[in-house]
Amino acid sequence: MDCERSNITILVVDHDEESLAFVAKTLMERQYKVETAKNAHDALVTLRNNEGLFDIIVTEFHVLGMDGFGFQRHIQDQFQIPVIIWHLKFLIIRPRELILVVMSKDNRQHLISMTLEKGATHFIVKPVCAEDFKDISMYVVEAKKHKLFIDNLFVQSEEQESSEQAKTKKEDSKRKNIDESQGEAKCKLVKKSSRLVWTDDLHNLFLDAIKKVGLKKAVPGKILELMNIPNLTRDNVASHLQKYRSFLDKVAEKELVGNASQRAFRSRFASNIPTSIIEEIKEMRTNIFEVPTLYQIGNCYFNHMNHGEKNWNCKYLNCSNIGSCVLNESPLSVNQNSMQMNENNDASAFLKSDLINSIQDVQSLDQLYKGGDDTSLVGNTSCVLNESPLSVNQTSMQFYKGGDVIASSSAEINSCMLNESPISLDQNSNQLQGYEQYSNEELYDMFVGDKMSEASTSATNPKSDMDLFEAVFGTTSQNNNFKFI
DNA sequence: GCTCCAATAT
DNA sequence: AATATTGGAG
Numbered sequence: 166m167d168c169e170r171s172n173i174t175i176l177v178v179d180h181d182e183e184s185l186a187f188v189a190k191t192l193m194e195r196q197y198k199v200e201t202a203k204n205a206h207d208a209l210v211t212l213r214n215n216e217g218l219f220d221i222i223v224t225e226f227h228v229l230g231m232d233g234f235g236f237q238r239h240i241q242d243q244f245q246i247p248v249i250i251w252h253l254k255f256l257i258i259r260p261r262e263l264i265l266v267v268m269s270k271d272n273r274q275h276l277i278s279m280t281l282e283k284g285a286t287h288f289i290v291k292p293v294c295a296e297d298f299k300d301i302s303m304y305v306v307e308a309k310k311h312k313l314f315i316d317n318l319f320v321q322s323e324e325q326e327s328s329e330q331a332k333t334k335k336e337d338s339k340r341k342n343i344d345e346s347q348g349e350a351k352c353k354l355v356k357k358s359s360r361l362v363w364t365d366d367l368h369n370l371f372l373d374a375i376k377k378v379g380l381k382k383a384v385p386g387k388i389l390e391l392m393n394i395p396n397l398t399r400d401n402v403a404s405h406l407q408k409y410r411s412f413l414d415k416v417a418e419k420e421l422v423g424n425a426s427q428r429a430f431r432s433r434f435a436s437n438i439p440t441s442i443i444e445e446i447k448e449m450r451t452n453i454f455e456v457p458t459l460y461q462i463g464n465c466y467f468n469h470m471n472h473g474e475k476n477w478n479c480k481y482l483n484c485s486n487i488g489s490c491v492l493n494e495s496p497l498s499v500n501q502n503s504m505q506m507n508e509n510n511d512a513s514a515f516l517k518s519d520l521i522n523s524i525q526d527v528q529s530l531d532q533l534y535k536g537g538d539d540t541s542l543v544g545n546t547s548c549v550l551n552e553s554p555l556s557v558n559q560t561s562m563q564f565y566k567g568g569d570v571i572a573s574s575s576a577e578i579n580s581c582m583l584n585e586s587p588i589s590l591d592q593n594s595n596q597l598q599g600y601e602q603y604s605n606e607e608l609y610d611m612f613v614g615d616k617m618s619e620a621s622t623s624a625t626n627p628k629s630d631m632d633l634f635e636a637v638f639g640t641t642s643q644n645n646n647f648k649f650i
Numbered sequence: 651g652c653t654c655c656a657a658t659a660t
Numbered sequence: 661a662a663t664a665t666t667g668g669a670g
Contacts, residue, residue: 360663384654399653404663407655 174198176219178208188223361401370394371405380413 175197179185185201192199200219202208212219363371374391375383385403392402 363662386653400664403654404665407657408662410655 174200174219175221175223176200176202176208176211177223178202178205192223361397363405367394368405371402371409375409 175192177185177188177192177199178201179188182203185203189199189201200211200215202211208222370392371388374388377391378387383406385399385406388406389397389399389402
């Protein structure tokens with residue numbers, strides 16, 4: 166076992182230095198090889214630079230990215246590495262994703278686990294104890310054994326089980342699972358998933374095959390033959406082909422109609438449609454809308470369409486507050502519920518504090534709390550604009566403009582970053598930011614300095630949001646052009 | 651009985 | 661939404 170362990174390399178990711186050090190130390194004491202990263206970005210860089218090196222990731226929930234799973238998905242898709250996560254506080258259920266937090270009588274949170282189509286993900290609770298890491302090798306070995314297709318909904322009873330027992334139980338249940346018999350009350354297993362996942366790689370092979378024979382002659386049997394993937398069935402291909410065709414139909418239809426709605430392009434297939442079409446879409450969008458610039462003054466966030474009156478270029482947006490942003494003069498606003506940008510002003514946008522009263526709200530809204538303070542609401546899944554050049558990428562939660570609405574691979578996501586977008590998400594701070602980030606004081610200086618000397622007299626004193634507002638607009642906040650948060 | 655496809659189910 | 665299954669037509 167020790168021998169096995171010493172062959173396991175773990176990447177630990179945590180923002181908190183103390184945690185990071187503790188976990189790394191704990192793991193190293195147990196003969197694991199350990200690397201650390203302090204945020205998702207570093208982790209990804211490390212992973213890319215050491216392709217194939219890491220067997221498992223240990224990370225915290227906060228690192229996972231804006232929709233709660235971006236980072237994890239990314240890892241599992243791109244690197245096929247299982248993830249252990251800690252520090253969860255609540256239950257989230259999404260398609261194929263299940264997180265459970267089990268509270269014991271002594272109010273301690275216990276085991277958490279989830280189901281994903283790809284990758285075995287295990288949760289442990291922070292603060293971690295050495296015991297939690299006793300059998301990391303088990304996760305790795307199992308993940309590998311099952312080619313990362315473990316479906317593992319395993320609820321530990323509140324009594325601490327020894328890892329040996331746990332392991333036995335787990336294997337027991339797995340056997341039952343295969344036999345399709347019912348799980349025990351204390352230990353449930355979800356039916357093993359065997360669904361094919363059309364990864365980018367697989368899809369690209371699929372496309373290559375179609376290219377070879379031409380779309381007209383592309384039939385399931387032929388594609389299957391050309392793809393030459395073991396275990397892939399004709400039915401798999403047929404199903405995928407059907408979907409791909411329907412996507413193409415949609416594209417064709419939109420083109421004919423010249424409709425501005427880009428729904429069809431939300432499909433992940435869109436990343437592979439001919440560049441010319443994408444260019445066309447981009448152009449269409451650019452012609453329809455100017456790119457909004459996002460601003461903050463104090464705690465007020467809004468966007469502005471650069472109508473010419475004000476030519477500010479300060480960009481600073483706190484993501485947690487974006488939903489509260491309403492600006493009447495802008496044709497774009499953010500709907501708090503859907504996190505979609507709407508063409509019309511969203512009169513019904515309201516403060517997030519009105520939205521969220523409890524964890525139950527989060528659950529029922531199928532939305533995630535973001536950040537350790539449980540203060541913000543983010544992460545709905547449908548964030549792509551129909552008609553605006555400004556979009557939110559579902560995976561990275563980055564704002565970007567242009568037609569690259571669907572970033573299905575890491576490369577595409579990266580390409581959507583700052584150089585193209587006025588706004589991006591800083592995964593550390595979970596703040597949306599532009600090229601530069603400013604403090605309120607800097608903002609004040611900037612605005613007031615721009616404005617005129619009359620206002621700069623008050624710049625010497627700390628400014629309230631109201632002061633900032635007045636300094637910049639010369640009016641009071643009651644004109645309802647926007648709200649203070 | 652096999653392939654393809656569209657519709658339907660999960 | 662994505663993938664699997666079904667059933668009719670050839």
